[in-house]
Amino acid sequence: MSAPLKFRPHHFLCALGFEGKGYSSGFIANMSGIVDGQLRGPQGDETVIEVVRDADAICAPCPQRIGAGCAKQDRITALDDAHADALRLTGGDRLTWGEAQARIKEHVTPEVMERICGGCGWLEQGMCRRALARLRADGSD
């Protein structure tokens, strides 16, 4: 089995809502490879993801990454804490992308998203709200 993908808690919802935008061309190319090339691929739901509490697979080429940390560390830690709490995630947990989506569907209502993503600059662009609405409208469970 290949090594698990590593996601910090708030990147599960970022991956769900990704629409090709990001902090730099390198960041976008990397995130597109993970999200479009892997998670949204034919076997994407079976992808195993390990929860980490520092820089992860999405952070890797980010211009704001400082080693395993982030230039916006306080804000990112607050986002991670809120998302970990909402999605019942702890560092070291492993779950598939399919399980992660089921967990988002179960625990993240639109109201919860407004709270746990509060202050994130991407929220007002609407793609995360739209992705959550699509997930919650999917009657496949």
Ligand code: SF4
């Ligand atoms: S802004 Fe910080 S948390 Fe977000 S991707 Fe970049 S390094 Fe990671």
